[in-house]
Amino acid sequence: MGASISDQSLRAMERYTHGHAASVVSQHGARTVEDSAQFLLPFLRPHVKLLDVGCGPGSITRGFASRVSSVVGVDSSAEVIATAKAKAAERDSEEDETFDVVFAHQLLQHLSEPLRALQEMRRVCKAGGLVAAREVAYSTMQGAPVLPGLHRWREVYMMTARRNGGEPDAGLYLKKWMNSAGFTSLRFTTSTVTHSDSGTDAAAAKRFFGESWATRTLETFGPQAVAFGFCSAGELDEMAAAWRSWAQDSSATFVYVNGEVVAEKT
Template identity: 40%
Template sequence: MGEHTTRYTHGHEQPTLASHATRTAASSAAYLLPLLSPGMQVLDVGCGPGTITLDLAALVAPGRVIGIDRVEAPLVAARAAAAQRGDTVTEFRTGDVLALPYDDDSFDVVHAHQVLQHLRDPVAALREMARVCRPGGWVAARDADYAAMSWHPELPGLEDWRRVYRAAALANGAQPDAARHLRAWAAAAGLDDARLSASVWTYADDDACRWWGSSQADRVSGDVFASQAAEQGLDAADVERLADAWLTWGTAPDAWFTIVHGELLARP
């Protein structure tokens, strides 16, 4: 892997892709939507299974929209989602945010959702995003903050899960608490005219909590998390205990989970 590249802490197993495929532009990029207009050219960096990308494409049609990801696996799901929607225009390609294969000033919007937190050098990524963004356009990024997540009931297993995930991400060279760093990263990237905001995802009804708990339990039980947990000293029984904690939380009658996100809008 390159100097700025990290191991992707989440991996691309099916439970992760399925969870990411529930994301929409409305739920994940509301801060950006008022700035979009038909005909815009958009690059969606780290597009994953493409649900946000395709929503953006619908909003800027007939503009050109390209989604890129570092590996092919999520792009297969993205192309299938496009076919299901009847979208034959939006493109999905492999690409690296640290070396975008586009000329300077190519796009009106360069967007990244939950990407900067996984990079060794998010500042370099923002510089590259700004390079391919036209003057007067927008660089947009939204990232979570794991340390700021809150939940009820306060099960010890979930606190252990957070500790293990954050340690694994940091060991990978990533920054799991990215939201609070966005202002500093933008300044370091030379994006002086930055707008910063925050928003949350909240799971607080029976169906949503059951889904989120089950989804997270599946991800914890997967090989990607288990292998990184082993590097943090956990064994199979420990991992099973963390997965069980997620299932227990998801079926609690008063369950609540909030994920805080930072949002960045900047003109290059």
């Protein structure tokens, strides 16, 4: 996995709503190429040079490494960013049309200018290459039993993300953004993430997911929401308690939808 671009001193203009607390990094580090980039795998070939933008802990990036000839993972030491966007001011022509595939996972939702980021991802992609992205739609997040704390969590999180310059329903806009960025040939799909006690591993993953969001509510986006006046500290406690109650309920479920797009640079 190369690091030539990631060695640059890069910063995002946006505030990363999730932050980089241990609860966030550990959850992101559990992602795999199979559960987060399955939609892209049929398009990969052994000769491909791939750029993973906003790679975070690199777990997805490492998964690509065994499937393509080379992988470059880029990120910022402080906040997950669209590196291609950050490089726009420099316009380093040596990076034009460098990669066969440019991929971003759950990144565009945090940017105030996702279109600009996609345009820069297009710039560093070779002619005939692919730009791919996967983004969640937070408004689709639903759980059972229906807990008021989880409903309030979703509402407060989405307000906070938008206050920070992002779009928590980015998965619903991927096709529009890609078209606006100049892509005319693309494939849009969706996938559903399900958390349920359907086996030992699934039960552990469900508890991990719930506990992670409980901690993040108290330590990362939650304090931001309080500072913005979107909720009280007491409400954060109620949201975290709801997540922990849900995580320990063996009959509880939680689902949400991701938008996925693969676009060809023609």
